[in-house]
Structure formats: C-alpha cells, structure tokens
Amino acid sequence: xxxxxxxxxxxxxxxxxxxxxxxxxxxxxxxxxxxxxxxxxxxxxxxxxxxxxxxxxxxxxxxxxxxxxxxxxxxxxxxxxxxxxxxxxxxxxxxxxxxxxxxxxxxxxxxxxxxxxxxxxxxxxxxxxxxxxxxxxxxxxxxxxxxxxxxxxxxxxxxxxxxxxxxxxxxxxxxxxxxxxxxxxxxxxxxxxxxxxxxxxxxxxxxxxxxxxxxxxxxxxxxxxxxxxxxxxxxxxxxxxxxxxxxxxxxxxxxxxxxxxxxxxxx
Amino acid sequence: xxxxxxxxxxxxxxxxxxxxxxxxxxxxxxxxxxxxxxxxxxxxxxxxxxxxxxxxxxxxxxxxxxxxxxxxxxxxxxxxxxxxxxxxxxxxxxxxxxxxxxxxxxxxxxxxxxxxxxxxxxxxxxxxxxxxxxxxxxxxxxxxxxxxxxxxxxxxxxxxxxxxxxxxxxxxxxxxxxxxxxxxxxxxxxxxxxxxxxxxxxxxxxxxxxxxxxxxxxxxxxxxxxxxxxxxxxxxxxxxxxxxxxxxxxxxxxxxxxxxxxxxxxxxxxxxxxxxxxxxxxxxxxxxxxxxxxxxxxxxxxxxxxxxxxxxxxxxxxxxxxxxxxxxxxxxxxxx
Numbered sequence: 347x348x349x350x351x352x353x354x355x356x357x358x359x360x361x362x363x364x365x366x367x368x369x370x371x372x373x374x375x376x377x378x379x380x381x382x383x384x385x386x387x388x389x390x391x392x393x394x395x396x397x398x399x400x401x402x403x404x405x406x407x408x409x410x411x412x413x414x415x416x417x418x419x420x421x422x423x424x425x426x427x428x429x430x431x432x433x434x435x436x437x438x439x440x441x442x443x444x445x446x447x448x449x450x451x452x453x454x455x456x457x458x459x460x461x462x463x464x465x466x467x468x469x470x471x472x473x474x475x476x477x478x479x480x481x482x483x484x485x486x487x488x489x490x491x492x493x494x495x496x497x498x499x500x501x502x503x504x505x506x507x508x509x510x511x512x513x514x515x516x517x518x519x520x521x522x523x524x525x526x527x528x529x530x531x532x533x534x535x536x537x538x539x540x541x542x543x544x545x546x547x548x549x550x551x552x553x554x555x556x557x558x559x560x561x562x563x564x565x566x567x568x569x570x571x572x573x574x575x576x577x578x579x580x581x582x583x584x585x586x587x588x589x590x591x592x593x594x595x596x597x598x599x600x601x602x603x604x605x606x607x608x609x610x611x612x613x
Numbered sequence: 614x615x616x617x618x619x620x621x622x623x624x625x626x627x628x629x630x631x632x633x634x635x636x637x638x639x640x641x642x643x644x645x646x647x648x649x650x651x652x653x654x655x656x657x658x659x660x661x662x663x664x665x666x667x668x669x670x671x672x673x674x675x676x677x678x679x680x681x682x683x684x685x686x687x688x689x690x691x692x693x694x695x696x697x698x699x700x701x702x703x704x705x706x707x708x709x710x711x712x713x714x715x716x717x718x719x720x721x722x723x724x725x726x727x728x729x730x731x732x733x734x735x736x737x738x739x740x741x742x743x744x745x746x747x748x749x750x751x752x753x754x755x756x757x758x759x760x761x762x763x764x765x766x767x768x769x770x771x772x773x774x775x776x777x778x779x780x781x782x783x784x785x786x787x788x789x790x791x792x793x794x795x796x797x798x799x800x801x802x803x804x805x806x807x808x809x810x811x812x813x814x815x816x817x818x819x820x821x822x823x824x825x826x827x828x829x830x831x832x833x834x835x836x837x838x839x840x841x842x843x844x845x846x847x848x849x850x851x852x853x854x855x856x857x858x859x860x861x862x863x864x865x866x867x868x869x870x871x872x873x874x875x876x877x878x879x880x881x882x883x884x885x886x887x888x889x890x891x892x893x894x895x896x897x898x899x900x901x902x903x904x905x906x907x908x909x910x911x912x913x914x915x916x917x918x919x920x921x922x923x924x925x926x927x928x929x930x931x932x933x934x935x936x937x938x939x940x941x942x943x944x945x946x947x948x949x
Contacts, residue, residue: 352720355717355720356717356718359714359717359718362714363703363706363710363714366705366706366710367703367705367706370705370706370746371705434701434704435697435701436701436702436703438667438697438701439695439697439701439702439715439762440718441666441667442665442666442667442690442693442695443690443715443718443719444687444688444690444691444718444719444720445718445719445720449718
C-alpha cells in the first residue's frame with residue numbers, strides 16, 4: 347500500500363472509532379446541541395426584542411451568527427477528546443503501531459465534522475421553528491453550510507494543538523472558552539457592528555468570525571439592502587476573506603498539531 | 614544461545630534533574646523471556662517506552678531485531694506488540710472492535726483483522742464479552758484484552774509492562790497462567806514487574822533495576838544463590854519480644870535479621886557452613902531459654918524478595934509503598 351493510501355485508510359479507521367464513541371456516549375452530542383438551542387431561544391426572544399437591525403427580522407439576522415458560534419464551540423471537542431485519549435494511554439497504543447503519524451489527528455478532526463453536521467441540522471430546525479428562512483438559492487445555502495463546516499474544521503486543528511498542549515480535557519474546555527467568547531462576541535454575530543467603539547469596531551470588522559457570519563448571511567439570503575455591510579474589504583468580500591483565513595489557519599495549525607502530537611506523546 | 618533480539622546500550626533519559634534511565638544495558642536472546650524487575654520509579658517503564666519507540670533516549674542506543682528504535686521507529690513498530698501498564702484499550706468500543714481496529718492499524722486488511730479479532734477473543738476467553746463495550750469489563754478482562762491487542766499482528770517481540778499490577782490475586786494467578794502459555798510459544802518477551810514471584814515464574818532470566826541502572830542479572834536461581842544459603846524464620850507470639858528474637862537470629866544466622874512487624878515474622882539467612890535445621894534448633898533453644906514464645910517456625914529457600922532486599926537495601930514491596938504513585942519519576946527519598 348502506498349503511504350498516502352495507508353494514511354487515508356488509517357484515518358478512516360480512527361474516524362470510525364471516534365464516531366462509534368459518539369454513538370455509544372451520546373451525552374456529548376446531546377449537550378453540544380442543547381446549548382445552541384438555548385442560545386437561539388435566548389437571543390431570539392430576550393435580546394431580539396431589544397436589538398434593531400434595519401430591514402431584517404432579528405431572528406433571521408441572528409441565525410448565521412449562532413451557526414458560527416456553535417460550530418466553533420463544536421471544534422473544542424477535538425481538543426478535549428485528544429487530551430482524554432492522551433490521558434488514558436490510547437495515544438501511546440496508537441503510537442506503538444505502524445500506522446500513519448497524522449491518522450489520529452485526521453481521524454479526530456474528521457469525526458468532529460460529523461458532530462458539527464448533526465449540531466448544524468438541529469440548530470437549523472430550531473431556527474426554522476422560530477422564524478428563520480433561507481431566502482437565497484439552494485446552491486448558495488449549501489455553499490454557506492460548507493463554508494461553516496470548513497471554518498469549524500480549521501478551528502478543530504487549532505483545538506487539536508491546544509488539547510495536545512494542555513493534556514487535560516477540562517482545561518481544554520476552560521481555556522478555549524476564554525478565547526472563544528470574545529472572538530464570537532466581538533463580531534457581527536449577535537449585533538450590528540456600526541455602533542461599536544473604535545478599536546473594537548475595527549477588530550469586529552476584521553474578525554474572521556464576522557466574515558464567515560456575513561458570508562453565511564448573504565448566502566442564506568438573510569441580508570437587506572436597507573442594511574448594507576460595513577465599507578471595509580473583509581465585509582465587502584466575506585467569502586474570499588473567510589476562505590483566506592481558513593487556508594491560513596490550516597496551513598499553520600496542521601503542522602503545529604502534528605509536531606505537538608509527536609512531542610506530547612513522547613514524554 | 615541464538616541471536617540477540619533486543620539490545621540496549623547505555624540508555625539515558627533525563628527529566629530535569631532526575632535520571633529515569635542512567636546508563637541502562639539490556640540484551641534479550643531470541644525466544645527468551647527477560648524479566649525487568651524493580652520498584653516503582655526504577656526506570657522500567659521508561660526503558661520499555663524507549664524500546665517501543667514511544668520515547669527518544671537522551672543517550673545510548675537500542676535495537677529490536679537489529680533495527681535502531683530511534684532511526685527507524687516505523688520498521689520496529691511492525692515487529693513489536695506492546696501491552697501497557699495502564700491498559701490502553703478503548704472503553705467505549707467493544708472488545709471485538711478494539712482488536713479489529715488494531716488489526717487494521719497494523720494493515721492486516723479488513724477480513725484478516727476481523728478473523729484475528731475473533732480468534733484472539735476465543736484464545737483469551739473473552740468470546741462471550743467480545744461484543745460488549747470494554748466499560749463493562751472487569752480489571753482482569755481489560756488486561757487480557759490489552760494483552761490480546763499486543764498479539765494481533767503475531768509480533769516477534771512482545772513488551773509487557775507490568776501486566777498484573779493492580780489486579781486482585783485471583784486475576785493475577787489467572788493472568789500468570791495465560792502468560793505462561795504465551796511465553797511457552799517461543800516469543801521473545803520483555804516483561805516488567807514489581808512482583809518477584811512473577812519474574813520467578815515467567816522469566817528465563819532476570820535483570821534487577823534500581824535508579825535507572827542494572828544492579829544485578831542472571832537466572833532466578835543464580836540471583837538466589839547470591840543471597841547465600843537457606844533462610845530460617847520464626848513468628849514471635851508477642852510483638853514486644855521481636856527485638857530479642859531478632860538479636861538471637863542474627864547471632865545464629867549470617868548477617869542481620871529481617872523483621873516484618875506486621876506478621877511478627879523474623880528471618881535470617883544461614884551461610885553454607887552448617888545445615889539450616891541445626892541453626893534453627895540452636896535459635897529455638899535460645900528463644901526458649903529467654904522465654905520468647907514462638908507461634909511458627911520454618912526453613913525455606915531464599916526468594917527473590919531476599920535477593921532484592923540484599924541488592925537494594927530495601928524490599929521491593931516496601932519501595933512501592935514509599936514511592937506511592939510516583940509514576941515515571943525516580944524520586945525516591947527514603948531508603949531503609
């Protein structure tokens with residue numbers, strides 16, 4: 347078998363193992379879908395009554411933001427699971443086998459795309475119930491979903507680095523919350539960015555979370571001519587800007603994660 | 614003897630100030646079982662981790678089947694099976710799924726992996742539990758599954774890191790029976806253990822390690838011969854009389870007497886100059902004269918415990934208690 351075929355086959359084996367775990371321990375999936383449902387309901391009915399977005403129903407405006415936030419939180423699962431496998435000695439077992447070095451990480455991040463797909467479907471249904479509608483073309487909607495998943499996939503690799511560095515699932519969760527909350531709140535996810543104070547506004551408009559949100563909003567047709575995107579390049583070209591970010595994150599995080607995998611396990 | 618399958622020369626591994634391995638040398642001839650014996654923190658696990666490619670040594674060289682573990686780890690991994698101290702099986706998978714997965718990761722192919730998984734489940738008496746998740750397994754069953762995992766690819770060399778640590782006595786005896794069958798098959802095995810009885814039962818030769826270094830090696834009999842002749846023992850009825858008994862035994866025997874306060878057992882080895890029975894009668898007469906009541910007496914061959922005590926100045930079990938859960942560090946302060 348060629349090296350590439352072997353990597354793919356090992357990756358598939360590890361992905362299957364990780365998906366079986368989700369099936370056997372469904373708590374993870376239950377809680378990673380319950381919290382976004384709670385977010386949809388809280389924002390739609392509590393904050394939504396106080397936030398005005400010109401020309402767009404707030405619940406439609408909100409959903410793209412919630413989608414992005416949720417898939418990012420979904421990505422923390424990558425780090426927590428790797429830390430757990432490290433703790434339990436399963437990574438040692440894998441490393442003593444003649445398998446591909448990257449397979450454990452590829453299998454992990456791929457399985458986590460699976461978790462994110464399920465979470466996305468549950469959230470989309472909740473959104474449809476509270477009044478969210480896809481007003482663009484079906485093709486654009488599919489592209490929006492793919493963009494969300496691709497962004498989450500890149501964040502998964504960042505979380506893989508974190509998980510292998512801190513080695514404790516609980517710490518992974520706490521550490522990533524500290525980063526994810528500001529990242530997803532200093533953005534256009536839940537509120538329009540126009541009235542934010544100077545530096546925060548700049549950050550919000552260049553934050554990849556904002557560009558992915560903006561791209562999803564446009565592709566789902568949840569925007570209005572009455573409320574045009576801010577006049578900065580990332581917000582004017584959200585799809586391109588998001589794709590650049592995804593590529594850069596992957597290019598940096600994948601080698602870092604693989605290197606950390608070799609070092610973390612080699613204590 | 615045949616060729617050497619596993620060899621290590623001058624292995625050094627430092628963790629900060631601590632030298633987990635401090636110039637460790639090993640040789641395992643093909644088809645034999647080497648027992649690596651030592652207390653917690655002696656460097657056994659570190660040594661296994663280097664030989665199984667999980668850890669790079671700071672210095673020294675190690676080969677498995679002639680292949681350098683640092684330079685060509687992937688080739689080494691194809692030849693070895695590893696069963697770890699911490700039962701690294703996935704508890705959310707069934708026993709069957711665990712073995713099947715390992716087979717696929719050894720690149721045996723789907724059909725062969727499935728067949729091998731079923732075969733091993735049968736061999737390790739896990740057929741009935743094979744389709745239950747490992748979470749439901751007892752400690753002994755997990756260890757058997759972990760061991761089965763190490764055997765999936767019919768490895769040339771097997772590394773068993775403390776295969777019975779943490780098992781209850783019944784499961785341990787059970788595991789010993791399984792391991793005896795296994796090693797009778799002629800696989801080259803490196804077995805680490807804190808249990809002298811385990812090394813005695815399973816290993817062809819024994820290497821005693823302490824502080825990351827080899828301090829003695831040989832067959833169990835050779836090591837016992839180092840201690841000297843037989844051992845006489847008395848169990849004292851009243852704990853306050855133990856010091857007197859110890860003094861009397863030290864007098865009739867060779868060297869200091871060993872005292873186990875808990876069982877009130879006092880023992881001493883006897884040099885070859887006179888029969889142990891004579892020394893025992895001598896001791897009993899003097900104990901009787903002094904009015905020290907004894908509950909039990911005996912003469913026995915020295916055990917590896919005696920060997921260990923003499924070599925390291927502390928008993929193997931005692932060291933375990935002193936170090937507690939020291940894990941891979943070698944910091945053990947109080948030696949007795």
